Amino acid sequence: MKVSSVSWSYFIVLSIVATPGISGYKVFQKEGVSFIRKPHKRDTCGQSHTRVDGNAACQGEEIFRESFDGNSLKFYRWNHEILMSPEPNYEFVVWDNNQLTSSVSDGYLKIKPLLYEDEFIRSGRQDLFRCTGHQFTDECVKTARGFSILPPVQSARITTKRSFSFKYGKVTVRAKLPVGDWIIPEIWLEPKAKRYGSSLSSGRIRLAFARGNQNLVTKENDKIGINYLQSGIIMGTPEKTLARNIANDLDNGWHSNFHNFTLIWEPDKISFKIDDYEQESIIEPHDGKLAELLRFEEKDNIWQGGSSIAPFDQDFYITLGLSVGGMKDFPDDCISGGRPKPWRNNAVKAMLNFWQDRDNWFKTWKDTASTLLIDEVTVHAL
Template sequence: MSKRILWVISLWKNVFHTAYQKGLITLVLNTDLSVSAPKRDHPSSVQPMKKPAISRVTVTNTKYVGATGDSASTKRPARNPVSSNYIGCFYDSNLNRLLVNAYKDFDGKLTPEACVSFCYRGGYRYAGVQHKSNCYCGSEVPLSNKRSQETECDLPCPGDGSIYCGGSARSSVYYTEITDYSEDDRLLGCYKDSDKNRILSGERLVFNENNTPRLCMNTCLSLNYKFSGVQYGNECYCGNRRPPRDLEVAERDCLTPCPGDKRKKCGGGWRLLVFEVPDVNTEYPRPNERPVLVAQTTQKPTTQRATQRTTQRTTTKAPATQKTTKRNTYRPTTRQPNRETSTKPPTKYTTYKPTLLNNKPDSQSNANCVTSLTIVNGKSVCKGDLIFKENFDESLSKEKWAHEILMPWLPDYEFIVLRKGSANSYVEYGKFHVKPTLQDDEFIRKGKLELYGCTRVPSTLECERQAAAFNILPPVESARITTKYSFSFKYGKVNVRAKLPLGDWIIPEIWLEPKRKVYGPSYTSGRIRIAMARGNRNLQFDGQEIGNSHLESGVLMGIGNNIRGRTITRQKSDGWYRNFHNYTVIWSPDELIFLVDGEQQESILRYGSTLAELVGFDENSAKIWKSGSRIAPFDQEFYLSFGLSVGGMRDFPDNSISSGKVKPWKNSDVKAMANFWESRHDWKSSWEEEKAKLQIEHIRVYAL
């Protein structure tokens, strides 16, 4: 009996300790000893192993209640003003520090509020307090496998003994309320700024060590502004006024490297690189939202010759999303970042010099330079210059390439998880390899996947999912690399020497993607497919072979759910997986020409017609591209993108037949991914170790 009593006492002690640490209960002493639960604005924001809520939380003064239940005569502040930001207790040590970006010794005055405020002002997402006076800051979410018992964070804070500040080799971790939304596709442009008439006049912040467009945009979001801008490398501006178009200048004026990521650009001298802050209430799907799709239609291509031009149309309905009538509000609980009232520029700032081969200045100092139509990272270059070269001699260059880390969602719904690990992408023997691998069946059906370092919006379906019933996790792991942050260009000649993969329902990705979504999101701003052959050895649709012997090159563009393509097709009876081939696109203001091994030159354009007309959009639909050239949306800077995908809702028509068996999923079916996985015994054997990989030997990009 005594053991059971001791066990019950221990259990209630742990429960009481956890509730007290999180601010869920408050002790009040008078003639009697009583416990009361103060009111909380958002109790749901304190949940184990869940990312903090997006909405801002304000902890108000709380009335303390005595034994009789009457309100106390005076209001006192809550014990821990940032208790709603609390995430949990985590293992932490000098050998393996949890938060590594910044540190401050508070010299006997440490409290969670002081540490959270310090980290917030520095632009960091997380703050950790540890015994004595240690405050640590970081921007990477703490790993779940480092979570410890709450009772192990039991040492009083030096600045307020009523609050706990971690423990021995343990940190109490808090969220600073700076979010981590991606700035991708949110760039408005480079603008001329001045001391007398600031483009963004709301706030001026300085991040000397870690400024990036992403940090600046998320900080402005936390301050409830609509626009953000970076300048002089380390400066961040916030405001609510959209920048005037008459002050827009060439993007080459905004190429100062960011101190937080040298691959990214942070404006220039009196040049502000402006981004639109996201509306998080309407733009992003949440993990409990699932797609409802309608049928995909593909127009049957008309046969012309061995090499043929076709126009294809694909329609996919966007997923139904749950809507809420309650709008999130943004009210920072922590002190705001450092503001500087002086608007004078720094005495020194970095001038960007493009890391281009045979780079020539804009001026005519080089008599042999004839200015090309090609623009590279906003800068003019000389005709014929080799502006990008990759031989994959050793490891993948971090200065050139960045991995995408996400679970694809709108609009293609591929059945993959894009990761960074060497199991799916690596350099070997002078070639870059992308290889698909399968996840464990038990995890796919019952697990929860939170992507560490996700390159999309945190806490959305692209970064976090929970398996439930037929809503399984993506069963295939793969990889995609891009030059999004290092190299983009408008017009040029691209040559990619590659071997395409073989394996049922596999798709190689050899793309050019738009740097800025000038015309709109997704396919509204276009995609250039340099080469694509489906991995199925034999795939029939409506009496035609569309498998690995069928190569497609061309463009995709669309509005909303109506996505169309203009495609060059080539046939090779023994398939495109056997050997390396040179896949080339020549992109000019008037042409998009595709070649294979330097032969069979074909253009997707026709004299006197706009690309939108040729693809099949009516005059009303094509209005969105009227502001551009005849090849709009392909008149902006694009970057390189290479990877491997599986399945999805766009590339495989319903009722297509692979080696005598009908495609196992319907593009309109909410169970599409589950049905694909259930049929794995039919297609898994076709994924041979070497043949199922996309291999790239080299890449060259030349100025026109």
């Protein structure tokens, strides 16, 4: 296990609906949806740093639990993102609300990638109904022209942005990660208000990041595939984005079994834990400010007015999804199964070059193994 601080333009190790009137519970509404929450008895409630939608929580209280029971998502809790991938990563996917790519059954959330038809990708038009991206942009509407093809992969991403956000707490996600070339699981916390700016200026916390390739190495022959897991944070400006991570290696890969991925998020400390592994921190109280720890220069430091862990001193929400490819997560010149990565980051034909190589990477995708399985998500107050 090792801690790293690196540039994200490729980073590796250097590095409940409720019935009103239930006794003892308070009914409240948010965006037209009713919830119940048991009121706290402040004289018996231990002081907690955790805030839920801006309200105080009791120390050790379970403030969120999702076990994915039944046969559908809880509409009052989760919403699908519907858009084509925006900056900064420009993944090669369309996130949509489709039961073929996201479903709940057998006690699991299941998200898997599917391919569109070649003719549609090369000459069709993608016009997303109820798009959650920026209207009238390529996030919502796009027509294929020449080498500017449509995103070839359909996937899913769900969030609690409209129902649940919190600041500080212990988050555990029990999941089985997907395997398959160029597939990436998304198990994130994202900022709700984006106080520090758009994109990654307001940060992102990744609980479990592992590239799905089974035999992926850098040009220096460092292994960065499914055996190599990173947990950490990403933050930055449009000009410079950095990451700080905990890295864990597992010989049989992070796709072989379910694992508990845990974040302990405190006002002056951010730590991660996997199963029974020892807890490791990416910032401690004595480390000073996070932006300085990552060595952002003063001219790039837009978080000076925040706390020591800014931008991670605001309300965040939960995101679960699956992406493929993109411009940030796979280094140029990496080699997968003896073959070079088929696209160059930031190249105008990157998505086309990726698609043209599908005979090689698609055969590594297996229906079950290439599916992200989420068993349970819990959040407790500190």
